Amino acid sequence: MTTKTLTAKLSGNLTLDLGGFKLNSGEFSLPLNGVTVLFGRSGSGKSTLLRAIAGLDKRTRGHLVVDSEVWQDADKLLPTPARHLGFVFQDAALFPHMTVRQNLMYGVKRLPKNQPPADFDKIVQRVGIADKLDREVTFLSGGEKQRVAIARALLMSPKLLCMDEPLSALDWRAKAELLSLIEELVAEFNLPVLYITHAPIEVERLANQIVFMKDGQIETIETLQQALARADSPLFDEQGAVSVLIGQPGLVEAGLREIKLGDDRLYLSPTHDIHTPQVRIRVLARDVSLALSDPKDLSIINHLPTTIDELIPLDEHRLLVRLNLSHQQQLFAEITQASAQRLNLQPGLVVYALIKSVAMTE
Amino acid sequence: MIELFGTAVNLQPIWLTLEVATYTTIILILIGTPLAWWMSQMKSSSKIVLEALVALPLVLPPTVLGFYLLIAMNPTGPVTEFLRFFGFEGQLTFSKTGLVIGSVFYSLPFAVQPLMHAFEAIPHRLLDAAATLRANVLDRFFTIVVPLSQRGFLVAATLSFAHTVGEFGVVLMVGGNIPGETRMVSIDIFDHVEAMEYTQAHILSGMMLVFSLFVLMLVYGLNRRFGVKVG
Numbered sequence: 001m002t003t004k005t006l007t008a009k010l011s012g013n014l015t016l017d018l019g020g021f022k023l024n025s026g027e028f029s030l031p032l033n034g035v036t037v038l039f040g041r042s043g044s045g046k047s048t049l050l051r052a053i054a055g056l057d058k059r060t061r062g063h064l065v066v067d068s069e070v071w072q073d074a075d076k077l078l079p080t081p082a083r084h085l086g087f088v089f090q091d092a093a094l095f096p097h098m099t100v101r102q103n104l105m106y107g108v109k110r111l112p113k114n115q116p117p118a119d120f121d122k123i124v125q126r127v128g129i130a131d132k133l134d135r136e137v138t139f140l141s142g143g144e145k146q147r148v149a150i151a152r153a154l155l156m157s158p159k160l161l162c163m164d165e166p167l168s169a170l171d172w173r174a175k176a177e178l179l180s181l182i183e184e185l186v187a188e189f190n191l192p193v194l195y196i197t198h199a200p201i202e203v204e205r206l207a208n209q210i211v212f213m214k215d216g217q218i219e220t221i222e223t224l225q226q227a228l229a230r231a232d233s234p235l236f237d238e239q240g241a242v243s244v245l246i247g248q249p250g251l252v253e254a255g256l257r258e259i260k261l262g263d264d265r266l267y268l269s270p271t272h273d274i275h276t277p278q279v280r281i282r283v284l285a286r287d288v289s290l291a292l293s294d295p296k297d298l299s300i301i302n303h304l305p306t307t308i309d310e311l312i313p314l315d316e317h318r319l320l321v322r323l324n325l326s327h328q329q330q331l332f333a334e335i336t337q338a339s340a341q342r343l344n345l346q347p348g349l350v351v352y353a354l355i356k357s358v359a360m361t362e
Numbered sequence: 363m364i365e366l367f368g369t370a371v372n373l374q375p376i377w378l379t380l381e382v383a384t385y386t387t388i389i390l391i392l393i394g395t396p397l398a399w400w401m402s403q404m405k406s407s408s409k410i411v412l413e414a415l416v417a418l419p420l421v422l423p424p425t426v427l428g429f430y431l432l433i434a435m436n437p438t439g440p441v442t443e444f445l446r447f448f449g450f451e452g453q454l455t456f457s458k459t460g461l462v463i464g465s466v467f468y469s470l471p472f473a474v475q476p477l478m479h480a481f482e483a484i485p486h487r488l489l490d491a492a493a494t495l496r497a498n499v500l501d502r503f504f505t506i507v508v509p510l511s512q513r514g515f516l517v518a519a520t521l522s523f524a525h526t527v528g529e530f531g532v533v534l535m536v537g538g539n540i541p542g543e544t545r546m547v548s549i550d551i552f553d554h555v556e557a558m559e560y561t562q563a564h565i566l567s568g569m570m571l572v573f574s575l576f577v578l579m580l581v582y583g584l585n586r587r588f589g590v591k592v593g
Contacts, residue, residue: 056490080493091489097509107495156495279538336368 008032008192010160012064012072014052023048023098023216025062032067032192034158034208039234045216046196051195054087055080062223067159067234075335082112087155088163092145094137100131100148107156118157126188127151127174127181142186150182154189161193165200179205183273187281204228204244204282210235229330231312231320241285241320241332256301261328267301268358281358285320286335289354292343302355306331308347320344323353369561373552374542376569382458382546383526384532386465390522391515393466398477399503416474419467422516428535431464435536456538461546464536465526471522480514481507524577528570540562 015022023045030036038046052060055071055078062074070323071078094103108117124130127147137145146166153161166182169173183206186193188255195206203210203224210227212219212234227233228244236242241263247266249260257270266281296302306323311331314320319340321333333355345351364371401412419427434453435441443455454460482505492502508515530548537544539553549568554563 051490054494056493079498081496081498082495085494087491089487089491091487093485093491095488095491095506106492106497110496110501153493192481343496 008067010053010064010066010192010194012053014049014060014062014064014072015055016048016052016060017085017346019056019215020060021048022044022076023052025052025218028211028218029223030209030211035186035193035206036201036209036211037194037207038194038196038211038213039203040213041198043201044213045307046198046213047164048216049213049218050164050194050196053160054085054162055083076219084156086156086158086161088146088149088153088161088166090165091169091291093139094140094148094152096138098137099133100129100140103137103148103156104133104152107152111118111156112343115157119156120155123151123154124240126185127154128228133297134339141174142170143178144269146147146155146170146178147181151183152176154191158191162192163193163195165196165198167197167199181328182206187276201282204242205280225330229322231314233331239284239286240334241290243283243285243332244330245281245283245325245328245329247277247281248277249279261329262263264304266304266328266355277281283355283358284330285332285334287356287358288331289356290321290333290335290339290343290345291352291354294352295354298354300354300356302358304331304353304355306351306353308345308349308351309345311345314338323351366565367561368489369565370566371562375545375547376566378458378529378542378545379547382461382465383523384486385462386469386526387473387519387523389466390469391519392558394470394473394518394522395478398474400483401474401483402478417471419469420471424468424529424531425535427468428464428532431460431467431532431536435460435463455536456540456544458537458544461537463535464532465529468521468527468529468532472525473518474541476517476556477511477523480511482511495529513584517581520577520584524574524581528574 008031009029010032011027013024013027014025016138021043028119038049042044050059051057053064054289058077060072060077066089067083069084070076071083095106098106104120106317108120110317111117122128127150129144129147129151132140132144132148135309137148140148150166163182163240167178170178172255179202186206193206195202197203207224209221212222212227224244227235231241233241245261245266248257250260250265252258252270255269256267259266259268259279266282268281294305304325306325308321309324310322312320312322314334317337319337321340323331323333327333333353364373397416401409402418404412425517432441432455437455443449445454452459454463488506488510489502492506528548529546530552533544533546534549537546539545539549545553551563551566551570553560554560554566561575
């Protein structure tokens with residue numbers, strides 16, 4: 001009963017030869033807390049690694065230890081039903097011949113006797129399917145199906161929740177709703193999650209750490225902040241560099257919600273209710289302008305005092321400026337090299353970051 | 363013997379036929395299910411060989427199949443000796459047991475193919491999902507595969523039964539034509555025609571016609587009703 005939960009780890013080294021594709025993870029070790037995103041292009045081996053961790057492919061070789069329990073080594077392969085995990089599949093994988101309730105109870109009925117069942121009523125309430133328990137699953141919408149799948153996995157009280165692109169089959173509205181739900185559930189149930197996606201926006205919203213995969217191998221494992229600090233981060237898509245700031249939500253006043261970033265404040269439109277103690281704010285580098293003094297006569301609301309950390313030249317005469325905020329977070333601004341020369345920007349200089357558009361990640 | 367349309371008709375061959383078809387169907391479902399499952403999960407090229415073997419009775423003249431079975435089941439042959447070891451008495455050829463064994467081979471594709479197709483249509487991720495919900499292999503088979511293959515089982519059972527009822531060549535070769543013992547309805551009709559007893563042939567043929575039509579309608583009806591629901 002000491003610091004076990006703090007040191008809980010997922011570690012191992014797995015290989016899986018699928019003929020045309022080889023997974024060769026290399027030695028890895030992940031802290032079992034928060035959301036770990038497996039990120040990479042299609043064909044990089046994310047799903048294969050997740051299936052190998054879940055024991056869903058018997059051809060997997062190597063070793064795997066989860067929270068000091070051996071799931072696989074040279075002598076044994078713990079079968080999936082004996083692994084303490086929950087799995088949410090891309091398309092929910094609900095059993096079509098059963099009602100919602102039967103789907104939910106399928107796993108609960110098979111839990112070992114010594115494992116106390118999770119609170120059924122609380123979970124279905126929380127996931128928002130309490131009024132759909134007796135429905136046939138065939139007639140549920142995509143978002144509803146995925147909610148059932150999530151509840152079904154949570155009911156197993158897993159040590160590890162695996163989610164394989166749970167949002168990719170949904171429309172944008174259901175995606176946004178479920179992303180909020182997953183974010184809240186992770187915080188509420190304090191559940192370690194392995195989450196596959198190739199959408200940077202989901203990574204920015206959920207990830208504590210990121211496993212970057214390429215050609216069946218784990219390239220690096222980084223925290224979200226580390227991954228976003230790289231100017232060439234694989235998380236940046238055609239919209240360019242992105243910063244994610246973590247703040248505490250404050251009150252809504254005059255139609256704007258205050259977000260506290262240390263001593264600084266950001267204001268943004270209150271799009272929805274916030275149920276978490278922390279929020280992540282996503283800022284595109286191209287939405288950030290720089291000024292040498294704090295302009296008072298400007299319609300832009302968000303002005304933050306910053307110190308220039310680094311100037312990183314990009315192509316097409318553009319420049320990425322890494323800025324240090326007062327409380328150790330970093331912000332990128334993308335400006336032209338001509339502007340940088342005009343303002344004579346140098347590392348160490350104090351400038352004001354003017355943020356044209358701020359959004360909570362969603 | 364009963365009187366139908368003023369003619370004495372011996373219904374014994376009909377009862378024998380139904381009995382043999384029932385046993386055959388039960389055995390085929392018991393053997394065909396694991397075989398079809400195994401085949402549905404095979405990815406290697408040896409699947410082709412197995413599929414061809416199972417489908418053989420569809421193209422082979424029944425007399426060829428019957429001939430080989432007759433040889434295999436001869437009273438001093440290895441199959442009979444093997445069964446004797448387990449306390450079997452009597453002989454396989456020209457007996458009801460032989461008829462059932464012959465029918466199992468003859469109707470094998472009609473059980474295995476619908477089952478295999480039903481199994482193949484089940485998305486593998488459902489079984490993966492069941493595994494992550496702590497269901498072991500057999501548990502998954504009976505709670506996911508079997509209920510989702512209902513239609514396959516119904517079609518397999520109906521077709522095996524109906525096909526066994528309609529066989530001629532194999533039963534003639536293996537069973538011979540012993541009245542009350544191995545004379546099945548198709549052979550009985552043949553006998554009546556040979557003996558110019560057209561009335562009896564008409565009555566039995568008519569009954570077979572109605573029966574077959576009914577079975578086919580049942581199969582197509584099941585196809586339609588369960589076809590939409592699965593998958």
